[in-house]
Amino acid sequence: MEFELIEILQQRIAVTRADVRLGIGDDAAILAPPPGHELVVTTDTLVAGVHFPDATHARDLGWKALAVNLSDLAAMGATPAWALLALTLPDADRTFVEHFADGFGELAAQHRVALVGGDTTRGPLSVTVVVHGFVQPGRALRRDGSRVGDQVFVTGSLGDAAAALRCLDRRDPQAASVFNAPTDTREALLARLQRPTPRIAAGAALRDVATACIDVSDGLLADLGHIAARSGVGIEVDAVDLPASSALLAVFDADQRLALQAAGGDDYELAFTAPAARASDVLRDLASLGSGATRIGRVVDGHGVRLLDPDGSELVLHRRGWNHFA
Amino acid sequence: MEFELIEILQQRIAVTRADVRLGIGDDAAILAPPPGHELVVTTDTLVAGVHFPDATHARDLGWKALAVNLSDLAAMGATPAWALLALTLPDADRTFVEHFADGFGELAAQHRVALVGGDTTRGPLSVTVVVHGFVQPGRALRRDGSRVGDQVFVTGSLGDAAAALRCLDRRDPQAASVFNAPTDTREALLARLQRPTPRIAAGAALRDVATACIDVSDGLLADLGHIAARSGVGIEVDAVDLPASSALLAVFDADQRLALQAAGGDDYELAFTAPAARASDVLRDLASLGSGATRIGRVVDGHGVRLLDPDGSELVLHRRGWNHFA
Numbered sequence: 001m002e003f004e005l006i007e008i009l010q011q012r013i014a015v016t017r018a019d020v021r022l023g024i025g026d027d028a029a030i031l032a033p034p035p036g037h038e039l040v041v042t043t044d045t046l047v048a049g050v051h052f053p054d055a056t057h058a059r060d061l062g063w064k065a066l067a068v069n070l071s072d073l074a075a076m077g078a079t080p081a082w083a084l085l086a087l088t089l090p091d092a093d094r095t096f097v098e099h100f101a102d103g104f105g106e107l108a109a110q111h112r113v114a115l116v117g118g119d120t121t122r123g124p125l126s127v128t129v130v131v132h133g134f135v136q137p138g139r140a141l142r143r144d145g146s147r148v149g150d151q152v153f154v155t156g157s158l159g160d161a162a163a164a165l166r167c168l169d170r171r172d173p174q175a176a177s178v179f180n181a182p183t184d185t186r187e188a189l190l191a192r193l194q195r196p197t198p199r200i201a202a203g204a205a206l207r208d209v210a211t212a213c214i215d216v217s218d219g220l221l222a223d224l225g226h227i228a229a230r231s232g233v234g235i236e237v238d239a240v241d242l243p244a245s246s247a248l249l250a251v252f253d254a255d256q257r258l259a260l261q262a263a264g265g266d267d268y269e270l271a272f273t274a275p276a277a278r279a280s281d282v283l284r285d286l287a288s289l290g291s292g293a294t295r296i297g298r299v300v301d302g303h304g305v306r307l308l309d310p311d312g313s314e315l316v317l318h319r320r321g322w323n324h325f326a
Numbered sequence: 327m328e329f330e331l332i333e334i335l336q337q338r339i340a341v342t343r344a345d346v347r348l349g350i351g352d353d354a355a356i357l358a359p360p361p362g363h364e365l366v367v368t369t370d371t372l373v374a375g376v377h378f379p380d381a382t383h384a385r386d387l388g389w390k391a392l393a394v395n396l397s398d399l400a401a402m403g404a405t406p407a408w409a410l411l412a413l414t415l416p417d418a419d420r421t422f423v424e425h426f427a428d429g430f431g432e433l434a435a436q437h438r439v440a441l442v443g444g445d446t447t448r449g450p451l452s453v454t455v456v457v458h459g460f461v462q463p464g465r466a467l468r469r470d471g472s473r474v475g476d477q478v479f480v481t482g483s484l485g486d487a488a489a490a491l492r493c494l495d496r497r498d499p500q501a502a503s504v505f506n507a508p509t510d511t512r513e514a515l516l517a518r519l520q521r522p523t524p525r526i527a528a529g530a531a532l533r534d535v536a537t538a539c540i541d542v543s544d545g546l547l548a549d550l551g552h553i554a555a556r557s558g559v560g561i562e563v564d565a566v567d568l569p570a571s572s573a574l575l576a577v578f579d580a581d582q583r584l585a586l587q588a589a590g591g592d593d594y595e596l597a598f599t600a601p602a603a604r605a606s607d608v609l610r611d612l613a614s615l616g617s618g619a620t621r622i623g624r625v626v627d628g629h630g631v632r633l634l635d636p637d638g639s640e641l642v643l644h645r646r647g648w649n650h651f652a
Binding site: 021022025026027028029030031032033035036038039040041042043044045047048049050051072073075076078082084086088116117118119121122123124126128130132133135137140142143144213214215230 | 347348351352353354355356357358359361364365366367368369370371373374375376377398399401402404408410412414442443444445447448449450452454456458459461463466468469470539540541556
């Protein structure tokens with residue numbers, strides 16, 4: 001069984017690279033890292049019912065399992081190269097594996113990622129992917145380089161994935177507004193949840209300008225909190241500047257939108273800081289790459305992340321939404 | 327929760343290496359492969375109830391999850407360096423993670439393996455480990471180099487782990503013989519199942535002499551079958567020459583023993599082929615490393631693996647044990 005499934009994965013995730021000296025089929029892969037580069041490595045696990053709804057299509061799962069890992073490489077400014085895949089399945093469902101491989105392979109082809117190893121096991125559905133990328137020594141983007149006076153940016157738009165997740169949860173009273181939206185609006189939101197775009201080109205463009213970078217997976221404020229903590233600074237975010245897609249604008253009012261944008265998670269955009277003097281370069285360069293970027297705040301003395309109203313007062317999350325702090 | 331568990335893992339798996347430029351705590355690790363080397367990478371997943379009994383102690387699970395991966399590096403002749411750990415747990419059980427980290431960390435320290443990344447998620451218990459090692463270009467051991475006339479060897483002894491697994495399965499009628507064995511005999515068998523020894527030093531010593539190598543995980547004959555298939559040769563194994571531990575000899579009769587040794591699996595010894603002219607070097611070198619090695623057969627024209635009696639007739643596995651073929 002296992003052998004046949006591996007064959008399916010090999011055939012459908014068919015990127016080949018000269019730096020793969022020996023791929024799938026031995027005890028381990030043999031790889032030739034490019035001379036004079038550092039290796040960037042990360043892993044993420046997706047568990048059924050925890051990280052994705054049980055009804056997720058295998059093709060979308062294959063895409064997303066690779067995408068969330070490539071997003072981590074993007075946040076480091078690394079160029080992707082090799083992946084390993086540990087796929088645990090309740091049974092040897094050939095069709096499921098074919099669809100999974102097609103989704104994984106589609107994204108792998110876009111970024112020339114070769115599948116060099118893995119393991120297929122029987123058990124509750126879960127996927128662990130490991131990706132490797134390259135970066136020139138000392139040029140990787142990290143979380144710990146923000147300085148007071150830097151400005152804060154985010155690529156693309158925020159909140160769509162969290163909105164789509166609500167749409168899938170029929171117990172959520174706010175889901176009704178998504179259900180009643182036009183089909184193309186619903187589809188646009190769902191695509192952001194099921195097929196996130198790792199911002200590889202944006203990460204590469206930021207290597208020489210960003211002082212810190214992270215991908216937005218837990219939610220914008222939580223993720224900026226990691227930059228603030230590692231850099232030893234505070235961050236202020238202007239609520240009105242958070243970018244929204246036209247789909248999100250069409251379905252949610254301002255309060256609902258803000259909750260999704262600031263805390264929703266699963267966006268896989270890049271949040272980063274850069275010197276104020278470089279702001280116009282950043283905005284121009286990322287616009288030319290298609291993702292775009294929006295200036296959303298600044299790095300200040302102190303610690304933690306504060307979300308601000310236009311009048312400068314702080315907004316905090318309550319159980320039912322966002323309100324002014326006391 | 328996740329953050330606290332990662333802290334426990336970091337503190338207790340505490341190997342540091344100069345080639346780790348940035349470890350746990352960012353979007354990805356940054357690593358510096360040694361110039362002029364190839365990178366050897368592998369991953370294995372262990373699922374509760376499939377690859378290990380649910381009652382397995384967390385400390386043994388931590389050891390074994392790393393050991394089975396290091397065993398793959400040993401089979402390539404690679405020198406271990408870095409590991410990633412994806413740990414999925416039903417709940418944030420701090421004590422479990424501490425014990426797991428202690429077992430993992432004990433083996434990691436023996437081989438100077440640094441934990442450079444990972445992911446802790448909620449879900450049914452399962453562990454995926456990825457390990458990276460180094461080898462000089464072109465010198466990795468593979469499965470595809472056996473030539474007709476080579477001899478076949480295996481390190482250590484075979485069958486103990488499978489015997490111990492029987493001991494844990496109270497429905498197995500043959501388990502009674504293990505239960506009735508002296509405590510130290512039972513413990514010796516169990517240790518082989520729960521704390522396998524990856525044969526790293528043996529793999530390194532074989533780099534310039536073995537023509538093919540694999541670690542024994544599925545069972546000796548099955549694993550030699552992979553070498554035969556990839557090398558395009560046949561392999562004959564002499565049943566009487568298969569090495570057994572004193573614990574195995576004390577508990578099982580010859581027929582039971584042969585089934586465990588030839589098909590038991592989970593041994594994590596190295597099975598390999600080498601030119602006949604190098605046989606005495608191989609036996610001497612591996613004896614000096616402590617693992618030892620035994621000559622168990624030869625590479626022949628043809629395909630597949632045949633297990634032979636001293637009179638040259640073939641033995642095949644039947645449901646109740648081993649018998650002469652026809």
